[in-house]
Amino acid sequence: xxxxxxxxxxxxxxxxxxxxxxxxxxxxxxxxxxxxxxxxxxxxxxxxxxxxxxxxxxxxxxxxxxxxxxxxxxxxxxxxxxxxxxxxxxxxxxxxxxxxxxxxxxxxxxxxxxxxxxxxxxxxxxxxxxxxxxxxxxxxxxxxxxxxxxxxxxxxxxxxxxxxxxxxxxxxxxxxxxxxxxxxxxxxxxxxxxxxxxxxxxxxxxxxxxxxxxxxxxxxxxxxxxxxxxxxxxxxxxxxxxxxxxxxxxxxxxxxxxxxxxxxxxxxxxxxxxxxxxxxxxxxxxxxxxxxxxxxxxxxxxxxxxxxxxxxxxxxxxxxxxxxxxxxxxxxxxxxxxxxxxxxxxxxxxxxxxxxxxxxxxxxxxxxxxxxxxxxxxxxxxxxxx
Numbered sequence: 001x002x003x004x005x006x007x008x009x010x011x012x013x014x015x016x017x018x019x020x021x022x023x024x025x026x027x028x029x030x031x032x033x034x035x036x037x038x039x040x041x042x043x044x045x046x047x048x049x050x051x052x053x054x055x056x057x058x059x060x061x062x063x064x065x066x067x068x069x070x071x072x073x074x075x076x077x078x079x080x081x082x083x084x085x086x087x088x089x090x091x092x093x094x095x096x097x098x099x100x101x102x103x104x105x106x107x108x109x110x111x112x113x114x115x116x117x118x119x120x121x122x123x124x125x126x127x128x129x130x131x132x133x134x135x136x137x138x139x140x141x142x143x144x145x146x147x148x149x150x151x152x153x154x155x156x157x158x159x160x161x162x163x164x165x166x167x168x169x170x171x172x173x174x175x176x177x178x179x180x181x182x183x184x185x186x187x188x189x190x191x192x193x194x195x196x197x198x199x200x201x202x203x204x205x206x207x208x209x210x211x212x213x214x215x216x217x218x219x220x221x222x223x224x225x226x227x228x229x230x231x232x233x234x235x236x237x238x239x240x241x242x243x244x245x246x247x248x249x250x251x252x253x254x255x256x257x258x259x260x261x262x263x264x265x266x267x268x269x270x271x272x273x274x275x276x277x278x279x280x281x282x283x284x285x286x287x288x289x290x291x292x293x294x295x296x297x298x299x300x301x302x303x304x305x306x307x308x309x310x311x312x313x314x315x316x317x318x319x320x321x322x323x324x325x326x327x328x329x330x331x332x333x334x335x336x337x338x339x340x341x342x343x344x345x346x347x348x349x350x351x352x353x354x355x356x357x358x359x360x361x362x363x364x365x366x367x368x369x370x371x372x373x374x375x376x377x378x379x380x381x382x383x384x385x386x
Contacts, residue, residue: 016174017179023166029164033149057167059085060114061137064111068136069112069129076125077117080213082361084111094216104324105334108184115212117317119205121198126205130191137172141165184240184278193239203230203240210247220251222292223307235273242274246283253286254368256375261292281317284308284332292334293375301339323353326360329353334376 026048040299070083076368087104105111113131117125128135144165151157174181178189185193192203206227213223220228228248242304245268252261268275272306288308291301309315322328329352336346351371360366 011149012179015177015179019173019177020170023170027166027341029161030159043261050158053163054167057339060164061167061171062086064136064140064168065095065133065175066110066112068132068134069115069166070132071113072132073112077124078114078130080130081113081115082111082213086110088363091215101361103361105321113211113215114208116205117200122200124201124205125203126194127191130187130194131176133187133211134172134176137168138176141168141172144168150163151257156159180276180295184276186344194236199231199234200238200240202235203242205240206244207240207247210244211309214364215362218253219364219368220247221255235268235275236271237274239274239276242276243279246275246279249283249286253290253372256371258290258293262287262294265290277313278317278321279322281308282316282325282327284314285318285328288332289334289372292338293379301335305335305339324356326353326356326366329356330372331374333373337376338379340367345386 009256021053087102089101092098144161148158148161175187177191179186194201212316230241230245235245265283265287289304329349333346333349352364357366
């Protein structure tokens, strides 16, 4: 990750931390001035109320936020695909039926995925869909503040509403102000980036369209070739187009074009471009996998693996997502089996993958990853005879 873009990501994290710290100070000050306790038991009761209210507030603010995306998406022509709060997901199948499943993504507390309407460069609706969550958080922030004022005579009730208001305010600010958080763009940044140029807007539409088709069971290789074509200039400056370029590399992996996949992954992961941190981490893992398949020297593979994990941001992302992303489990299995020669770590990675198979919402992706794992397993007799 180049220094300029790394500083932007760090700045986003600092800004979000600063926002939460300010809200924490406000809560501490307002709670202390509004409540009095004359005994240790009273103090414990207040602490319990604070803890419960914060937990409820976080969950409620997340639900409100994702509902905002859903409502404004439906109002502007988007079609429902999935709705997730923490690990609880409601998903629409290709046959139109809804079913609940369990899936966690540590970089986000919730997610509402929707298929976009047909692309129209002049009138494509992207602002309300991106900012719908922020708008809903703002509405509930005002509502809870009015309830806080109305219940001022009941300190404990007013405190609970104050916390609920503050959690929605935190969600509003950390998603509404354009920031890069945990290696991904927030809603405000996406809305800003999508509207920069017509190519950016088309890139935003492509992201949603590809993601939606993929979730519905369509392989990347079966989608139109023109969806995966991006100019180098767009990839360098536009995060929307850069995300499409990452899908193009995933498509090469799916088609077993490992030579071009490795080349593309290296260029996108190491280049000075607009690819976000979380995607650079995945690209690095794909590159390592391709190197192992083409029998690159163990020293060269270790060098790339070590470099990838030496970046603290990348390493933390990979560690956090290791239990929820099949591609990471696949590459870890390959690396530990062939390069690390660590049977225990390889088995653990394979067990993680097998566990993911049962709950992962995209079975098409699982099938692709299984094919890649079998390619590594087929190499094992060769490696043992060397």
